[in-house]
């Protein structure tokens with residue numbers, strides 16, 4: 001519709017700077033769901049009314065009830081998807097999905113089983129993949145592709161703002177069809193996506209302070225709105241953590257909060273530009289009963305070849321650098337987030 005000059009904003013909720021999600025509806029009458037808009041995957045799924053009551057993660061979230069939707073179309077094909085953290089199984093259905101006021105007839109998955117770890121920690125119900133069609137499970141046309149084929153968007157791009165302060169409202173914003181100048185300053189620096197059909201770029205190095213420490217010969221970086229943290233090859237991340245004096249415990253790398261102000265910045269060399277994260281960008285400072293806990297928002301993750309080894313730049317990177325995902329020109333743009 002022409003009320004929004006071809007760009008459509010969806011406000012996001014920020015949960016503790018680690019989960020960002022927004023509302024969509026599925027079915028007629030509308031059934032509302034909170035989903036992560038995830039550039040690291042390309043399928044839409046929400047929990048199913050028919051999920052087993054023993055699947056705690058399913059049972060504690062909003063569930064899609066096909067029998068209550070007059071626009072539901074039966075499909076039934078099996079579905080399974082694996083994330084770096086967790087996997088989901090279910091079956092396919094088709095119904096009207098509304099994102100930012102734009103309706104599309106969409107094939108999606110009704111999840112009947114979610115791995116308890118870590119979906120019991122999920123504040124969102126499901127995932128709306130914003131990745132390319134060629135990474136979509138079961139060859140399903142993704143939501144954004146269905147929206148592009150309606151020719152309602154000013155530009156075939158979408159942009160993501162993740163706020164860095166849980167008290168800030170909104171906690172973030174997805175814009176379909178353009179960017180939102182309220183959330184970035186300066187101009188965009190663009191880089192080509194490395195391989196057609198993935199939101200990944202060639203990274204030219206990772207520096208700690210002034211010293212180039214990793215990926216000096218070049219490596220792959222995935223720009224992933226569905227990840228909370230930055231991940232890198234486990235050996236590289238463990239060296240990086242040793243350099244900043246972080247200790248690994250059962251819930252990730254921790255530093256003594258007193259040392260935070262002395263920590264070096266970590267710089268990612270992408271597309272001829274340097275993107276630095278300072279300590280307040282990569283330390284999650286939580287005041288708890290037993291005292292302050294400072295978690296380093298980096299994780300070691302070894303992705304097996306041919307996909308890996310890769311670095312994944314997640315929410316903590318996007319919160320600092322407003323990101324435009326350009327499907328028209330197969331490129332990614334970064335600008336400084338406000």
Ligand SMILES: CCc1nc(N)nc(N)c1-c1ccc2c(c1)N(CCCOC)[C@H](c1ccccc1)CC2
Nearest residue numbers: 019020036040083084085086118121122226227228
């Ligand atoms: C969005 C889907 C997805 N997509 C991609 N590409 N990567 C990953 N890792 C995920 C994923 C799957 C499951 C969960 C998740 C993320 N979470 C992070 C939300 C990030 O929101 C931006 C939460 C969490 C809480 C505790 C510890 C680990 C994770 C809930 C569980």
